[in-house]
Amino acid sequence: MTTTTPIIVLDLRTVQDHFPGIGRYTFHLAQALAETAPAWRFVMLTQPGAINTRFDVTGLARRPNVTLHAVSQAIFSPQEQITxxxxxxxxxxxxxxxxxxxYLSRRRTVVTIYDIISHLYPAYLPSALHRVVFEITTRLALARAAHILTLSTSAAADLQRVYGVDPGRITVTPAAADGRFRPASADAIHALRRRLGLPPRYVLFLGANKPHKNLLRLVEAWAKLKAQEATPSAAAGVSLVLAGREDPRYVGIRAAIAQAGLQNDILVLGAVSEADLPVLYSGAEVFILPSLYEGYGLPVIEAMACGVAVACSNTSSLPEVVGGDAGVLFDPADSDEMAAVLRRLLTDGALRTTLQQTGLARARQFTWQRTAELTLAGYEKEF
Incomplete structure (x- = not known):
């Protein structure tokens, strides 16, 4: 540990609308670091030209140990590498x-690597060129960084297994739901339902429309649920709501809904404001995350923090996030099993109540202060 006041340069250029999940992680980490380590100094890089409608980056500078440093170089630009x-x-x-x-900077560097989805599922990338670029840049990042942060032991194990990263170079720093994510009042839920045109009862998915999110199979499972004999007691009057930013590179979900004749049963809501998210979660009867792979799965924690019963895949980091009993797991490759889990949750009110209670308790185990403490410990390994 250095004997002088440590100075950390933290890149906030991902705090923009193009990076919904990473931007949320970065902003809340920045807040928590400044609050948790008042004796440290943080110089935070900002890109004023980036579109950010969600987070008050300038407000971070109100803390005495934070200085904002504006740069013009955008992520993915040649200038990022050169200047x-x-x-x-x-x-x-x-x-x-x-x-x-x-990558050519000579500065001592820490990098956060969330997952290696593009390596494990290369066919989901838009082109062969994207696959090559991902592989090269990932290997450059791992080689260049002195230390690597990741959000789950599952992702850490993947980095060790696939890229041979020394476990001593990795620190696991689980993220948390921020304090706004808590059960909303009935009045707030009613108001949001009217404003967004939400159905009276709904199962919620929140995330991007990227292929690994497995939305096509979720639609398939929903069609099976609606077609089953048990429908009157299971999914009658319940809609599926798909919320989250739609990436124009990946199309097909709306066509799949139409082909299945589910236009009246599935609502594609698109991006939702940060202020509305806690209420959107709270109004759901069930939150489902059917991803094939997640480096962490922060929406699961946010849903649990809002008191919603959770169903999610039994793959990658998700069992680690929900713990032993805070969610119902299923095989994301099996639409029949997915439909069966949804039917069980929609018909068993006692089970939903139990999951709501265990989920709330589980979510409280994750805090941004703890994330910051683990991150600081990772930094200290490199002083």
């Missing part, structure tokens, strides 16, 4: 919360 290294402010470490960063 950003010379524009980085002084500090003991630079933390890039995204695997694309200036």
């Amino acid at each position: 950003l290294p010379r524009d980085l402010p002084p500090g003991d470490l630079v933390h890039f919360p995204y695997y694309i960063f200036p």
Whole structure:
């Protein structure tokens, strides 16, 4: 540990609308680091030209140990590699919360790697060129960084198994739901239902429409649920709501809904404001995350924190997130099993109540202060 006041340069350029999940992680980490380590100094890189409608980055500078440092170099731009290294402010470490960063910089670097979805499911990338670029940049990030942060032991194990990363170079720093995520009042739920045109009863999915999110199979499971004889006691009057930013590179979900004749049973809501998310979660009878792979799965914790019964895949990090009894797990490759889990949750009110209670308790085990403490411990390994 350095004997002087540590100075950390933290890159906030992902706090923009293009990075919904990573931006949320980065912003709340920045807040928690400043609050948890008042004796440390944090110089936070911002990109004023980026579109950010969700988070008050300028408000971070109200803390005495935070300085904002504006840069013009955008993520993915050539300038990021060429000119950003010379524009980085002084500090003991630079933390890039995204695997694309200036690889030629000579500064001591920490990087957050969330998952290796693109390696495990390369067919889901838009083209062969994207696959090559992902592999090269991931390997550059892992080789260049002095230390690697990741959000789950599952993701850490993947980095060790696939890329041979020394476990001593990895620190696991689970994220948390921020304090706004708590059960909403009936009045707030009613108001949001009217404003967004939400159905009276719904199962909620929240996330991007990327292929690994497995939405096509979720639609297939919903069609099976609706077609089963038990429908009157299971899914009658219940709709499926798909919320989250729609990536224009991945199309087909709306066509699949139409082909299955489910236009009146599935609502594609699109992006939802940060202010509305806790109420949207709270109004759901069930939250479902059918992903084939998740490096962490923060929406599961947010749903549990809002008192919603959770069903999710039994793969990658998700069993680790829900713990032993805070959610019902299923095989994401099996639409019959997915439909059966939904039917069980929609018909068994006692089970939903139990999951609501265990989920609330489970969510309280994750805090941004703890995330910050683990992150600081990762930093300290490199001083």
